[in-house]
């Protein structure tokens with residue numbers, strides 16, 4: 085007898101439907117065909133044990149399991165359940181009549197428990213897209229599918245429950261959205277810029293960064309609060325849209341990093357990988373490709389503390405993904421794309437001893453040491469950072485001051501207005517991109533920081549007074565040509581925050597301040 089069941093394979097952050105055909109014939113062999121990996125091949129042993137431990141019969145026949153489409157590699161152990169049910173249905177121990185309506189997923193333990201798995205969200209989305217009535221998935225993380233509407237989510241703990249459900253669908257109730265606590269907590273971060281005493285100039289830099297999507301580097305001595313400031317950037321960024329939240333959640337679902345009771349990531353991620361991180365852990369990859377930290381930070385913030393401590397190769401592998409807002413992992417037979425659109429916040433000491441340019445303390449680094457230290461971070465990555473911000477420790481007076489600090493929500497209001505101006509500005513450019521070319525559209529300019537040189541010339545025109553100020557600054561500080569465009573982009577964002585159409589003298593003067601590392605005197 086031939087029986088068909090359905091499972092799914094996650095590829096990148098999307099799932100593909102896998103058809104599983106089980107055929108029983110005379111004989112005693114077990115054949116598994118259709119590009120299964122080692123873990124899938126081992127399913128026979130697990131299924132055999134799970135069946136016999138549940139007083140079910142493992143058929144004494146020749147069993148052929150065919151997984152299609154044949155050109156997709158089937159990885160992992162989540163095909164245990166559709167294969168087991170296929171075998172049971174083919175041997176008249178399970179009801180086959182609903183197998184075309186429900187997708188089945190889950191690894192079986194030897195005693196027949198259905199174990200938790202990763203990638204539930206993309207699988208549920210694929211099941212819905214293909215018109216399945218429901219998905220039968222491990223109870224432990226079934227909540228991850230709850231955001232997908234109009235599809236039954238059947239949580240199961242054991243193989244026996246699955247058999248019972250196929251016989252009588254009323255035996256298990258589909259999960260409903262209200263069955264879990266979805267506090268509307270997207271606005272609530274447990275940290276806020278109002279926690280930060282003083283440091284108004286640095287908060288201002290963060291506001292500009294959030295408004296124009298500008299990457300930022302914090303330069304300051306140990307203990308100046310760089311990390312404390314950086315993790316508050318998500319609190320002033322616009323709330324995530326539903327498509328953004330879904331895409332970020334899919335990535336976290338694929339690596340099994342979704343928190344319990346949180347079916348949708350609504351807070352922008354803040355990822356802080358340690359400087360000892362490997363290339364693969366940072367950008368993704370591995371023999372079973374997985375998204376890396378830059379993808380986990382998608383739609384949020386990636387924070388690299390102690391930037392000069394990272395291996396140079398690690399920083400170099402980030403260059404292309406930062407350009408593309410996506411990382412492409414190539415293997416002999418396939419390539420996988422993971423989204424990687426994040427804002428970068430880096431931090432570093434000004435020099436190895438930490439006190440270069442410090443108002444009160446003496447730098448003890450020898451001549452040339454500071455320059456060598458700086459050279460470690462210069463190059464491709466620094467080229468993508470628009471704002472250089474010098475952080476000094478909070479002064480005693482600021483600490484004592486009882487003044488009420490501005491909240492993140494209040495800063496975010498100004499950020500949103502500036503973002504709106506940018507959206508309108510670049511709208512016409514979007515319309516010129518063919519609708520079919522979605523990848524290009526995704527990469528299209530949404531914020532001032534993404535402007536091409538052509539767009540900088542178009543949208544950042546300077547009057548004579550501004551041009552003069554910039555020229556003088558370029559000469560005085562010895563700025564390189566690469567600094568020029570960055571200053572213009574940042575000045576554009578400052579003008580947007582001010583709500584002015586043209587860049588003014590004050591905007592340019594402020595933007596010039598954010599190029600510390602480009603100044604000639606640095607390191608001399």
Ligand SMILES: [Zn+2]
Pocket residue numbers: 435436437438439440447448449
């Ligand atoms: Zn020093």
